[in-house]
Amino acid sequence: MPTQQFSAPGQAVEEAKAGGHHAHGTHNYPDPLTHIDRTSWDVTIVGAGPAGLMLATSLARFGGFDVLVIDERSEPTTAGRADGIQPRTIEVLRNMEPLGSEFYDRSAPSFERTFWDPRSDGQRGIERTRRVQSFPTDMEIQDNCTLGLQQGLIEGGFLRDMERHGQRVTRPWAYQDFEMTDDATYPVKVTLEKMKPVTESTNEGGAPISIIKPTGETKTIRTKYLVGCDGGRSKLRKTLEERHEFTFNGDWVDTLWAALDCVVETNFPDVRKIAAIHSKNHGALYIFPRENNEKGEPIIRCYTQVNRLGGEKSKESALDARDKVTAEMVMKAIQEIAHPYHFDFKGVEWFTCYPIGQRLISRYSLPAGNTANGVSFPGHRVLLAGDACHTHSPKAGQGMNTAIIDSQALAWRINLVEKGLADPDTLLGTYHDERHATGKQLIDFDSEYSALFSGEVPKNTPEVATMTDAEKREHFINIQRRNAAFTTGAGVLYADNVLNHRDPSQKLGVSKITDKLEPGRRLQPAWATRWSNSQPVRMIHEIQFTAPGGFRLYVCAGDLSKNMRHLEAFAKHLASPHSFVNRFRANQRALLLQHKAYHQLPTSLNTGLGEGFASEANPFFHMLLIVKSQRFDIEIEQIQHLGALKSMLYCDDIEAGHGAFKVTLDDQFVGGLHSKWGLENGGIVVVRPDGYVGAIAPIDQGQSGFEAVEKYFDGFLTHRPIAGGQRTRL
Template identity: 25%
Template structure:
């Protein structure tokens, strides 16, 4: 990065949220420091699933191919009751450029993210603990750090980003309020182990198949960790939080609940946990912002904790960049809390429902659940909807945060401001390109979309070009203009992009030439007619 930094950001914690924060902030042009109190990276597999939306949001910040190459593409999730398969959900095909769910242990993702942090010229400073902080003026945060020998040092930054996990010391010092706080009456044992015995019944982990076995004694789930091991999650109310389960006992329970003569060996991780839920009201005060498990914790059902933290980090970075560049203010800063706290609540609510549903004690309710899932998941449409929800591609900011009413009427089926930009296929010089590939994580993208058979597309482009000229100097370089032609011949002649099928125009709901503004995190900010760009200027002025 050669340009002078737009400001300084201090990231606490080098878990997945902290690493994603460091990458996203650096991509926006910040000078970044990232510290972690632990002297070594974690060796625990913890999160095992990266969902499509997280891959989409990381794309452009790093080569997502590195993550895809390291993981096992998810094929399906199977549900068994008393040894019989009652339902399954396909994990491969969703409305994304990426697989719906990728199995990859958290330490591998952290390694790949840490490599990217280093490539961006940032060193992860290990053995340094944040022990205090103070917002000394309206634009500086002072931090106190303790090294592994107990020595203390001070530092300062424009922004403090707390990604220090569920025991966050920053959160304890701020009065942020809980939007939700609860403890679920379930506990689980965990074992990352080699599973052998009945290869015809239990696929290889590398096949990318997760299996859920429900049983009157409790749930037993298998997730692929890597080519050799499965993660077994066993509902186990007798175990204490954090206790190490006995492998022989665990294997006995697994055999009973699956009805399969399985052998478990070579444990890489044995632990147990109870389910606590928490979502903060506010994800920060002033220049101290909180992301990841520090702001929200919940049941691992659905596998959304780490994914949500990474998405918090990406939501935050471009907003801080706009503020540091002087083109946005408190509305934008507040929108981080509004958007991410609401999403945090949605995720906690759905994981809570999933946990309660899968750990039902009452046999009649269990029978009803199994029957309902068997029937419902027999329909392709319901399966697709389930995967859209799991893969987080349906999350949107339609009703909260930096939303804006569109100046174009929205139909029920058209895209709305606040929606994720879907990967609609366009054409570029005869090749396919997805509309979301045309965006950049450090820019807004203003698509100007031609309506076929309508004159004056050049005039619409001139209008939007003129709008860019009228933007403040600090904002103009942060907005890229992308014309989308209706006709492939004229698009190719100009080396530009074409919406030959009309799919983008149809989903955008335009009847004439239209403009669609997309945020750096690939959510749609705004729609308007392309012959009058004033609403675009008004939208930016409201930041």
């Protein structure tokens, strides 16, 4: 196998850009690559939808990887498909700026949901029965809304972000087959096939379909990792089912739905809100506001039940009927369901028809095993993400969001393993454990939600059949309320494993010191003042999801006058060659990044301050020192002897929502972050690269607290000896 050179950012783009494309006047994206002229790759990604592009752009941001992203289509999505971005996903993308701001500014945000039901007086038609805020404010989501944005625009944003970091998609190439080999470096052998340009056609009902035919040209490559992001009909998943005992488990709901993207003129008052509409006899309708089209006209997505057009459920199976539905039938169904309100359809951008299926793959990664000739191969080198793992109804707006978080979860793990910091079996094994459990929760929720929305009785709650109509309406709303934490993404909870220690006494040797932060859960957002420029900042966004892709340690210092000796002890510990900062060092690959450890320095480090006030001892462990004090009462000279702790200084002296960011001469807002996190006396909050809390250790209990942090990282990181006991920097 020939030796391959790693590509620095900017070097991966091998073909001249032809100026980009503008499809329908709203999409712009760089030209794809068309040739595969290398035989070995670090990561091969099959599928350039949101899951594949999120994984690709994350790896491009981390840098130092040779990534091949293939897609069988000759161009990105230009209409239809997924279109809802939930609050936690927005938060993740705002941690990948400018992606988050680009998506938010282009989209249609929905802050409210309304519920419409049959008229209470028995007359034909519907009436609004409830209006609610989209999501509870106690989750403290910055953007407390759902964004309506067409998948093509989302793909375009990812593609531009990839290009900013020197990476493009290769088209049109399709996955054909893979086999595991005894190659120690590139164990996965993959066969790819060149495809002809996509041609668009329609099915019997006129819904658009894509026809993609092979050219007969094939290519075989080797790769360290093969990741299937190729959707609900994943070919890679089918290979795993046929040869490696994977199963894709689930069932169909025999209800037929259509998705229609349209421009309307209507007297329906909630057309720019998310509206769930249930008629008495003609089924259900779900209106979802979308971005403006190229003419500046507001689009809406209408999810419409179309198997009750005659006033009762059709006896034809949803699978048999789906290709016969026309856009005119969908529009007629909307008029019937929404009566007495009228919809004048000015234009149809896209439509499709589908039955609802809930299915979940048995495993997200291929365990270690043996090749056909008996040679063992490592585990977690073939993996799945997104709809290749889970399929369900689109109405709860979870598919693309779950796919994006799947890819985020996989990207940072691959990055730490390939940078020489993490044990591959241990860390990559947690990808299946955490994301499969989330996928199971998604399928269970969607099975109940989609059945209720369609007027069916969920299989797991047969008691719904005995409810009155009023009780069913209340039950439907309660289902949404009860699952709000999950559907926003902000309440997704990971079980205890090597990454999450709810009870630190069991394996870390210290007692629990707060109930306000929970390992395995997203870090609760809080505000502080960045000392270097006195700017109020949301602490969860101070370190972006980009190179180097390390851990964040929020060191809550408490009162400096009381805790200085504890901080000095921690700084002394960190300076020791036996500390995690010096034991866990990245390999040579991290030195190949264009700007060393970072593509772009965080603002908190990009200050021009010398003498260690803006440089990290190890950039894979970001130390954010938060002092319970007014910014006016702190000088950096007070912390100049704190070594690795002094690079990023913050003052806990503001409180969002109570005269937010208001400068006061008293201590009215001092300590808000410490109090919110339950760390009045200080503490060390270890946060994973994906923003989830991993462990919390005391800072005032001497060496036992510091050793707890060491034990945490020892659980999954890999010690690389440094020659002569010398400490090095990236």
